[in-house]
Amino acid sequence: MDYLDELKKIVGVEGYVDDAAALEPYLREWRGRYTSDVPIVLLPSSTRQVAQLVSVCAARSIGVIPQGGNTGLVGGSVVHGGRAQVLVNLRRLDRIREVSADGEFMIAEAGCVLAALQEAAEEVDRVLGLSLSAEGSCRIGGNLATDAGGLNVLRYGTARHQVLGLEVVLADGRIWNGLRTLRKNTAGYDLRGLFVGSEGTLGIITAAALRLYPRPSDLATGLVALDSPAEAIPLLGSLRSRLADDLVAYELVTDATLELVLRNIPDTRTPFDDRYKAYALVENASHNPGGARSALEQALEAALGGGLIRDAVIATSGEQRRALWRLRHSISDAQTREGASIKHDISLPIERIPAFMDDCESRIRAMLPDVRFIVFGHVGDGSLHYNLTVPENMDSESFRAKEPELSRMVFDRVHAYGGSFSAEHGVGLLRRPELRRYVDGVEIDLMRRIKQALDPHGILNPGKVL
Numbered sequence: 001m002d003y004l005d006e007l008k009k010i011v012g013v014e015g016y017v018d019d020a021a022a023l024e025p026y027l028r029e030w031r032g033r034y035t036s037d038v039p040i041v042l043l044p045s046s047t048r049q050v051a052q053l054v055s056v057c058a059a060r061s062i063g064v065i066p067q068g069g070n071t072g073l074v075g076g077s078v079v080h081g082g083r084a085q086v087l088v089n090l091r092r093l094d095r096i097r098e099v100s101a102d103g104e105f106m107i108a109e110a111g112c113v114l115a116a117l118q119e120a121a122e123e124v125d126r127v128l129g130l131s132l133s134a135e136g137s138c139r140i141g142g143n144l145a146t147d148a149g150g151l152n153v154l155r156y157g158t159a160r161h162q163v164l165g166l167e168v169v170l171a172d173g174r175i176w177n178g179l180r181t182l183r184k185n186t187a188g189y190d191l192r193g194l195f196v197g198s199e200g201t202l203g204i205i206t207a208a209a210l211r212l213y214p215r216p217s218d219l220a221t222g223l224v225a226l227d228s229p230a231e232a233i234p235l236l237g238s239l240r241s242r243l244a245d246d247l248v249a250y251e252l253v254t255d256a257t258l259e260l261v262l263r264n265i266p267d268t269r270t271p272f273d274d275r276y277k278a279y280a281l282v283e284n285a286s287h288n289p290g291g292a293r294s295a296l297e298q299a300l301e302a303a304l305g306g307g308l309i310r311d312a313v314i315a316t317s318g319e320q321r322r323a324l325w326r327l328r329h330s331i332s333d334a335q336t337r338e339g340a341s342i343k344h345d346i347s348l349p350i351e352r353i354p355a356f357m358d359d360c361e362s363r364i365r366a367m368l369p370d371v372r373f374i375v376f377g378h379v380g381d382g383s384l385h386y387n388l389t390v391p392e393n394m395d396s397e398s399f400r401a402k403e404p405e406l407s408r409m410v411f412d413r414v415h416a417y418g419g420s421f422s423a424e425h426g427v428g429l430l431r432r433p434e435l436r437r438y439v440d441g442v443e444i445d446l447m448r449r450i451k452q453a454l455d456p457h458g459i460l461n462p463g464k465v466l
């Protein structure tokens with residue numbers, strides 16, 4: 001039997017898509033850099049079906065590309081290269097198997113949309129510590145496979161820190177059931193840690209036991225005006241001293257970035273009468289009703305007294321809060337409307353961010369004086385979206401042609417300051433050259449050995465990461 005017929009038989013008629021129009025969202029990568037050229041996408045509905053699919057592929061040495069919400073930004077969930085491969089989307093594994101408020105965990109299948117899990121946690125007065133702009137589309141399996149970061153890493157850590165246990169289909173089709181909910185377990189190696197962030201190259205995550213936290217009863221959201229992006233770092237230190245872990249989000253938005261949003265996104269406006277060089281979007285949580293706002297006000301007054309900030313507003317309603325967050329969430333959309341951008345998802349030691357920004361900007365300006373710096377991101381955890389947008393007097397094609405030299409400069413400076421070329425999007429296809437350039441040979445060797453041990457025939461997401 002033809003292998004596609006064999007795979008179709010496993011998932012049944014509901015379990016695949018082969019119509020051109022229906023296939024499109026699975027085949028096109030979010031930013032349009034890559035497109036998969038396959039006639040069918042498989043949609044298994046159970047862990048058992050995933051295991052059967054992988055067994056057939058292993059026997060025939062066919063590559064398996066796992067896919068979640070397809071919101072990844074480095075080409076990780078596309079079919080690439082000449083060998084026979086199948087795209088396996090996990091969206092139909094979308095059951096929440098268990099939620100325990102007392103145990104503070106939930107067990108969810110890989111295809112659950114992140115926002116649905118946040119809602120399920122809230123229903124039992126708990127919170128899932130992962131939130132990102134793509135949360136209405138991305139799926140928890142994809143979040144774990146990329147070790148996603150997002151808006152609340154400052155408080156809860158990355159996706160990795162939310163995982164108590166995993167269920168994984170291995171490269172030979174066996175199922176590893178590591179769905180434990182223990183906080184402590186020193187019985188052997190940390191296998192779940194291996195699969196998180198491995199971008200589908202070591203195993204297919206089919207379910208996860210996730211940590212939940214007490215849900216704050218009160219949130220206060222503010223926008224703070226700053227003299228320069230560099231000021232965001234001492235302000236962060238000052239707020240952390242006063243608010244500690246109650247500070248759940250801390251996002252930097254430079255004025256050039258805000259300008260892009262105001263120009264391109266309808267019904268957005270700044271809450272300030274004047275314009276400043278940069279802004280910090282901050283969110284404080286409290287378990288005492290009314291406590292979040294007063295604590296944030298006091299912390300900002302102290303910062304104002306210390307000359308760290310120029311002005312600040314705190315939202316007084318849910319509508320105002322949403323309007324502030326909309327400024328932040330609209331940035332990618334605004335950038336797309338503005339023309340070509342060269343994007344870098346970087347992280348740095350927090351205290352070195354100001355020096356990096358000065359140094360890198362002056363070097364890039366020497367190469368392309370009118371390039372627009374669209375810098376924003378989760379600066380509270382040391383990550384920045386360090387994006388370069390096409391100069392107003394340049395066409396997109398000429399700008400794109402400069403990507404290799406501009407990105408090389410950015411990544412070289414990131415490396416020089418002890419940072420990472422990939423803060424939260426992973427390596428996928430796009431950042432493989434950087435992995436080879438900037439990651440130590442011993443580390444690469446260990447990664448290759450792990451890959452060889454878990455996937456000796458290289459069928460899982462071939463050509464990605466390594």
Ligand SMILES: Cc1cc2nc3c(=O)[nH]c(=O)nc-3n(C[C@H](O)[C@H](O)[C@H](O)COP(=O)(O)OP(=O)(O)OC[C@H]3O[C@@H](n4cnc5c(N)ncnc54)[C@H](O)[C@@H]3O)c2cc1C
Pocket residue numbers: 030065066067068069070071072073075076077090110131132133134137138139140141142143144145146147148149150151199200201203204205206332424425428461464
């Ligand atoms: C508007 C927007 C905002 C974003 N903001 C953030 C952000 O703040 N922080 C952040 O970290 N990322 C962000 N991203 C990137 C993206 O949303 C994340 O990488 C997300 O975790 C990907 O999840 P997904 O379900 O879409 O995975 P996909 O894109 O489908 O896959 C991503 C990778 O994971 C692998 N994979 C998927 N599912 C599985 C599985 N079950 N088992 C094994 N491997 C699997 C794929 O093969 C691929 O390598 C953003 C993206 C967009 C479009």
